[in-house]
Amino acid sequence: MRLTLHRTALVALVSASALALGGCSASGGAGETPVASASPTASQPPSTPLVKQTLADEVDGTKVTALAIVTDFPAPEGSTAGVRPILVQVRLEAGDEYGGSVHPSVVSITARDVNLDYVTLGMGNPEVLTTPMSAAGYSPLQAVPAGETATGWIGAWVRDEVTEFDLVYDRREGKVIGGSNNGEVVPPSRAIAKLIVE
Incomplete structure (x- = not known):
């Protein structure tokens, strides 16, 4: 009998603690301020949405969709004069026709309508940009295994x-x-x- 009484008291104590920690009130009285949820929401770093356009590789099935752009990312200290960083968020859906991973180097940011014969492609996410990008919340795009999808940022100098x-x-x-x-x-x-900005 004594053991049952102790268990009942323990259950009541645990229940009251759970209600207090969860921000709930047993009384439900009016005028009480609700407590915020214990699970934080992830905030996105500032960017400008783009008109969603998908680039498709008809051979291996890979798709890349442009999602957002950042044109005012601060240049890291010691950067070359006359150039600035541009960041573009992309969703990469890696094709599975041939297996293997799709690397971020397949995606490049260039000046509008540039002659691609005179541009070196695949130079996105240089090391000097990836550290400050990550620190600011712009996770650089990583290699994506075949058949999987990932969202990340490509940084380039323009x-x-x-x-x-x-x-x-x-x-x-x-x-x-x-x-x-x-x-x-x-x-x-x-x-x-x-x-194109939305």
């Missing part, structure tokens, strides 16, 4: 006077290694979208 940008998907020709398609040549794929 000339100060450039105000309009393109997103370029550029996968070079490759060769299948292993499996039933071993040695098969995979043709290159390129797609370009103008980055």
